Amino acid sequence: MSTARSEILDIRGREWQASGPRRRAKLVEGAFHYWREHGFPHYALTQQDVQREYRNLAAQAVAPIDNGGMAGSNTGLRLANFFQPQMWSVRVSRYLSPNDVFKSDTMLRAAIERSWSIWPERFGANPATLRRMLKTFPGAASVSNFRPTVTRSVLEHFSREGGTVVDFSAGYGGRLLGALSRKRHYIGIEPCSAQVAGLKQMQGCLERFHPLGSAEILKGCAEDLMPLLPRARTDLVFSSPPYFNWERYSSDGNQSFIRHATYEAWRDGFLEPVLRESARILRKRGHLVLNISGGRRKPDVQDVRVICEPVGLRYLACIPLLICRVPYMHPRDGQPHKREVLLIFGKR
Numbered sequence: 001m002s003t004a005r006s007e008i009l010d011i012r013g014r015e016w017q018a019s020g021p022r023r024r025a026k027l028v029e030g031a032f033h034y035w036r037e038h039g040f041p042h043y044a045l046t047q048q049d050v051q052r053e054y055r056n057l058a059a060q061a062v063a064p065i066d067n068g069g070m071a072g073s074n075t076g077l078r079l080a081n082f083f084q085p086q087m088w089s090v091r092v093s094r095y096l097s098p099n100d101v102f103k104s105d106t107m108l109r110a111a112i113e114r115s116w117s118i119w120p121e122r123f124g125a126n127p128a129t130l131r132r133m134l135k136t137f138p139g140a141a142s143v144s145n146f147r148p149t150v151t152r153s154v155l156e157h158f159s160r161e162g163g164t165v166v167d168f169s170a171g172y173g174g175r176l177l178g179a180l181s182r183k184r185h186y187i188g189i190e191p192c193s194a195q196v197a198g199l200k201q202m203q204g205c206l207e208r209f210h211p212l213g214s215a216e217i218l219k220g221c222a223e224d225l226m227p228l229l230p231r232a233r234t235d236l237v238f239s240s241p242p243y244f245n246w247e248r249y250s251s252d253g254n255q256s257f258i259r260h261a262t263y264e265a266w267r268d269g270f271l272e273p274v275l276r277e278s279a280r281i282l283r284k285r286g287h288l289v290l291n292i293s294g295g296r297r298k299p300d301v302q303d304v305r306v307i308c309e310p311v312g313l314r315y316l317a318c319i320p321l322l323i324c325r326v327p328y329m330h331p332r333d334g335q336p337h338k339r340e341v342l343l344i345f346g347k348r
Contacts, residue, residue: 165237290343
């Protein structure tokens with residue numbers, strides 16, 4: 001079945017909803033075949049797009065941090081995600097990944113129909129809207145990247161211009177991108193080969209545009225590599241450690257949840273060593289900033305404090321980190337944000 005691109009990607013939800021059942025079915029089937037031919041709707045950025053996204057991020061004002069919480073905008077997030085296409089296939093706990101939904105003929109058709117049904121003002125089958133639906137489809141969940149704008153705020157408040165920032169769980173590059181948009185030297189440690197490749201690709205791509213910051217990407221396990229870093233030379237250790245086995249980035253044996261099979265083993269074999277090493281590499285009056293869930297997912301605030309305080313990291317604050325929700329997914333509580341936290345510690 002052949003359907004023109006304009007008839008597929010340029011149809012808003014309200015137009016689809018106003019159509020009769022036969023035309024609705026035809027449009028869903030046309031969009032299904034379009035995406036089967038084109039594959040998963042990954043981000044597609046040109047060199048000009050990359051340069052523009054980076055410059056927009058670098059020019060954005062730094063948001064304040066206070067105890068009332070911070071949100072930060074999504075500026076730069078698309079750019080960071082562009083270099084990590086495998087993130088759409090990562091499983092979160094028991095849920096399907098967005099790519100699992102896309103690969104199923106039944107679920108892909110249902111996702112397209114649901115997209116037009118829920119968002120009357122959106123172009124329901126275009127790449128951006130379909131991505132949003134695939135990651136929020138019933139029974140599915142998506143990993144998320146750290147917002148570069150939040151990174152910029154943390155760097156501004158807790159490190160010096162020209163200082164060194166160590167990230168022991170570099171992840172999908174949101175913190176790398178934020179650091180490259182400030183005058184900082186970023187050292188990122190990451191065991192996952194696909195993520196390391198994406199981080200280095202981002203670094204190499206942005207070097208053409210003379211970024212404000214610089215970076216080193218180290219492949220390996222943080223508990224093995226951090227002891228090799230020099231003592232008392234780091235301004236800031238800033239990371240978002242894995243929530244144990246909640247997000248399973250790969251099946252590589254170097255993944256911390258595979259290396260340390262129970263939460264207790266993970267806490268003692270991964271979290272405790274990297275936080276102890278964080279204290280060692282921080283200069284006097286340097287800072288440790290950790291993003292954790294602040295809820296039921298481990299580690300919790302108490303676990304982190306119990307490790308940090310005996311090694312000379314003084315607890316300073318717990319800042320709410322506000323993350324926008326997709327409204328239709330949370331109709332009962334009416335809250336526009338879910339909350340994680342930033343734990344702030346200072347080196348004595």
